[in-house]
Amino acid sequence: MKDPVRIAITGAAGQISYSLAFRIASGDMLGKDQPVILQLLEITPAMEALKGVVMELNDCAFPLVQDIVATDDANVAFKDADFALLVGARPRGPGMERKDLLEANAAIFSVQGKALNDNASRDVKVLVVGNPANTNALIASCNAPDLDPGQFTAMTRLDHNRALTQLAQKTGKHVTDVEGMIIWGNHSATQYPDIAHCTVAGKPAAELVERDWYENTFIPDVQQRGAAIIKARGASSAASAASSAIDHMRDWALGSDGIVSMAIPADGSYGVEPGIIYSYPVKCQGGKYEIVQGLELDDFSKQKMKATEDELRQERAAVEHLLG
Ligand SMILES: NC(=O)C1=CN([C@@H]2O[C@H](COP(=O)(O)OP(=O)(O)OC[C@H]3O[C@@H](n4cnc5c(N)ncnc54)[C@H](O)[C@@H]3O)[C@@H](O)[C@H]2O)C=CC1
Numbered sequence: 001m002k003d004p005v006r007i008a009i010t011g012a013a014g015q016i017s018y019s020l021a022f023r024i025a026s027g028d029m030l031g032k033d034q035p036v037i038l039q040l041l042e043i044t045p046a047m048e049a050l051k052g053v054v055m056e057l058n059d060c061a062f063p064l065v066q067d068i069v070a071t072d073d074a075n076v077a078f079k080d081a082d083f084a085l086l087v088g089a090r091p092r093g094p095g096m097e098r099k100d101l102l103e104a105n106a107a108i109f110s111v112q113g114k115a116l117n118d119n120a121s122r123d124v125k126v127l128v129v130g131n132p133a134n135t136n137a138l139i140a141s142c143n144a145p146d147l148d149p150g151q152f153t154a155m156t157r158l159d160h161n162r163a164l165t166q167l168a169q170k171t172g173k174h175v176t177d178v179e180g181m182i183i184w185g186n187h188s189a190t191q192y193p194d195i196a197h198c199t200v201a202g203k204p205a206a207e208l209v210e211r212d213w214y215e216n217t218f219i220p221d222v223q224q225r226g227a228a229i230i231k232a233r234g235a236s237s238a239a240s241a242a243s244s245a246i247d248h249m250r251d252w253a254l255g256s257d258g259i260v261s262m263a264i265p266a267d268g269s270y271g272v273e274p275g276i277i278y279s280y281p282v283k284c285q286g287g288k289y290e291i292v293q294g295l296e297l298d299d300f301s302k303q304k305m306k307a308t309e310d311e312l313r314q315e316r317a318a319v320e321h322l323l324g
């Protein structure tokens with residue numbers, strides 16, 4: 001039996017975690033042979049609800065769960081954490097501008113960045129799910145000077161998975177036939193879902209679908225999918241977000257099968273200068289991710305990539321005073 005790993009989840013009494021914690025506990029993230037210790041963080045008023053979640057986790061009698069810690073103290077939740085899934089965030093309230101939302105979350109993620117810095121495993125892998133995910137990840141990273149910025153990532157895998165299904169359904173193929181999907185930029189409506197390097201069952205995707213469908217249906221549908229789920233369900237995507245968080249962490253830890261999308265610190269690749277957390281095409285191996293280099297970009301792609309980069313730089317400017 002392997003030694004257990006410590007997995008911290010924030011927002012643990014929320015709707016994404018209600019799927020996420022149980023799937024991690026059952027071995028979906030790190031495998032059926034990897035014991036886990038769950039370290040669950042909530043705000044004080046939600047501790048009673050979190051108690052109920054812990055009762056249910058216990059009632060599942062998961063063979064892989066070695067211990068469950070439930071706390072409202074980030075220093076306790078991140079103690080020796082090998083993986084940290086930062087899901088908890090302040091939702092947008094009535095009359096709140098995007099800037100207010102950025103600031104409210106900036107306060108949360110600066111505290112959590114410091115707590116990770118002071119308590120987590122030196123090799124911790126951090127995934128930020130809570131919105132605005134890219135900029136929250138940047139704030140957490142800037143408040144964790146003893147950790148490598150590359151340890152802080154944000155989730156665009158849900159967008160990636162959404163794009164896979166849209167393209168597979170359009171071409172009458174299966175998601176497993178699609179390779180080379182890329183989400184560039186921000187997890188927001190400016191993201192650029194790019195099929196220029198995609199193949200479907202070995203054929204270039206761009207030759208299988210009309211340009212008009214790609215530009216005027218596929219791209220906006222993927223960009224607006226979160227809003228469409230909210231409209232249909234009356235609540236934002238939860239089980240699919242949890243599933244994508246598991247995909248992101250599993251691939252990072254255990255290796256990816258081809259190209260996947262991860263929001264990671266920009267390093268100048270594809271002309272995106274450092275200072276923001278930008279979604280790139282990556283491949284993962286041996287617990288590390290690497291940006292896929294050398295892809296050719298046409299003017300359409302360059303313009304879309306720049307628009308989403310500009311939005312991330314604006315988000316950064318709004319929270320610059322909190323970047324430490
Ligand atoms: N990156 C992505 O693809 C996606 C991101 N999201 C985002 O994920 C976040 C969580 O979504 P849900 O679970 O549906 O929300 P939720 O509102 O059901 O749960 C969030 C939980 O976080 C807790 N929380 C708030 N502040 C906290 C703090 N400082 N420390 C610990 N816990 C805290 C709340 O008490 C609540 O229980 C939202 O920001 C949502 O917009 C959702 C879907 C996809």
Ligand SMILES: O=C([O-])CC(=O)C(=O)O
Nearest residue numbers: 131158225226227236237
């Ligand atoms: O749109 C939202 O508020 C939730 C989200 O991030 C998504 O579903 O992609």
